[in-house]
Amino acid sequence: MDEYKIDDVARECGITKRTIRYYEELGVFPAPDRSDGGIRIYSREHIDYLKKIMTAKDILGFSLQELVQYLSVSDAYKMHHKTYHDVKSREEQKSKLAHMQQMLDEQITMIRAKIEKMKSMETELEETKVRLNAFILKFNEEASQS
Amino acid sequence: MDEYKIDDVARECGITKRTIRYYEELGVFPAPDRSDGGIRIYSREHIDYLKKIMTAKDILGFSLQELVQYLSVSDAYKMHHKTYHDVKSREEQKSKLAHMQQMLDEQITMIRAKIEKMKSMETELEETKVRLNAFILKFNEEASQS
DNA sequence: ACAAAAGTTAACGTTGACGTTAACGTTAAA
């Protein structure tokens, strides 16, 4: 078990097979191992990872290009460790790690800014609600004066 | 003063004239008064309103269709009061107000849910940062043991 | 008064993010 075909993944993640292959093509989603017949075999980790991708896309409104950036830092290094066993030079790895640190900080800063903006939008909506309710009250009072 | 042409608006809001006309065509942005020559004359309120639209689009990742929905509640009723002087029947107005209340509540619920998800994404990013830093430490220790 | 700058509508072009169809090979249950 712990082996899923593309249709299972599509169903659980709420997207189509076409989209999954498209994401793989773009490098948004890692290419899984294949069966002898060339069928893509996914693991549970793949599914969880794809779910995160969809959340980032939906909630943050990321484009696919931005997703590549985002994923290259957030949890991609876990997947990369398992997917590609890329043995690079020590210096290369070091600079890659430093780059990850920087990207992570940028992502954190960005998401905090977004949260703040969303909070002020929430506040505004609540104020609008108060004003609307006041208006409705007045509206009904006028009606009872006729 | 307090009169702006489309290029002023475009510059201040960081979009193109084409986009402004397109938004007007879609009903996302109210059609302003025209000069005798047919030129669109905007007020400061228009600019502030458009800025809000752009924020909602960028931060919430709304599509233009969703924006129409969003705007029909948030602050649209202010603009509508000034733009269209639609005198409808009392019953009609009442049901419209009730509908606004409901939409407002839905929007507030939705934005709160998004904020929560973004917070958990932020937490995750911070945890990743901690793990990454730990890994880098170990990485450098191994290097000094050679 | 007039040229340049800025405005207009109209219509076709582009890009991103998939959907759909075709033409074909593979797997699994009867």
Place this chain on the structure above:
DNA sequence: TTTAACGTTAACGTCAACGTTAACTTTTGT
């Protein structure tokens, strides 16, 4: 073993959200 269900690649279609160009009118500084 065969056939339905499922898989594949390849290529064209689609829709939203603008960009771009063309052909034209209006406004404005000198």
